[in-house]
Amino acid sequence: MNKPPITELIQSHRSTRTFKNIEIPRDIVKEIIVSAQWAPTSHNVQAYSIISITNQELRGDLANLCGNQKYVKEAPIFFVFVADFYPHSLVSQWEETPFEMEETENLIVGAVDTALAAQNALLTARAYELGGVMIGGIRNRAQEVAALLNLPKWTFPVMGLCLGYPQDVTEQKPRFPFYGVHHEDCYNRENIISALNEYDKDMLHYYSTRQVNPKYTGWITQMTNYLSSPRRQELTMFLKNQGFQMK
Incomplete structure (x- = not known):
């Protein structure tokens, strides 16, 4: 096609x-x-x-x-x-x-x-x-x-x-496996673990072999580091002051 x-x-x-x-x-x-x-x-x-x-x-x-x-x-x-x-x-x-x-x-x-x-x-x-x-x-x-x-x-x-x-x-950065993103009729948790492991290997290879700014960690480490501490904590108060009370 x-x-x-x-x-x-x-x-x-x-x-x-x-x-x-x-x-x-x-x-x-x-x-x-x-x-x-x-x-x-x-x-x-x-x-x-x-x-x-x-x-x-x-x-x-x-x-x-x-x-x-x-x-x-x-x-x-x-x-x-x-x-x-x-x-x-x-x-x-x-x-x-x-x-x-x-x-x-x-x-x-x-x-x-x-x-x-x-x-x-x-x-x-x-x-x-x-x-x-x-x-x-x-x-x-x-x-x-x-x-x-x-x-x-x-x-x-x-x-x-x-x-x-x-x-x-x-270079084009790989994306999460198709079968880990696409679900049919309901959320399929069984696919997520294998998709995570596959993508972690793909991203480790991408990061370690890219020509600019190589690094030697995969996606799992990247995400756990990203999500392990609060981010932009002042944003909530800013939004509320702008009128968005989020009730």
Whole structure:
């Protein structure tokens, strides 16, 4: 079976962190943003905004807040994708209707809408032969990011996105085995243990043989280290202060 071009594009994903010093045409940038707007959205809420960061000083500040990720400053394009219910708060005021935003469901809707838009943006950029990397570090110090970007209440940064023409083609990182991800009719726990062991070996081989930054641990050690300590503990209070009480 021949794969359609879009399938080839999706399945060739790899994160790009080094970029050529080539400006991206404005019409391509616009197409990327328009494609983001055509992502699926819950109840047509469209609970997101996209901020293009063009000021170099601001780029540097954001790079530091993201954990000193230099490509945030160096990439030709850096977007911040923001979950955004601020417009919705305005129309509720205008119509003098209740604005019930305290439930956790609204937080999930905003995060999912925003993530879908960001993925559409990345796929469109890839179709124009650009590369990119999502930046979860935009949530490292969310309160400071919000202050820098003048984010109003009922918003929060979800992710950043660096885009540009790739300087180097990076190796593709393996994914979890298909049989450990796909379940039919119900969750199949029996497959998980064998999938974990298989993937741990695959990732150990990938990490130990890759040309850049090799390391000698597998996925199990990586995940246990990642999940063994609290992360971004201040994020919960920031979200609550932004109006998302998560009741």
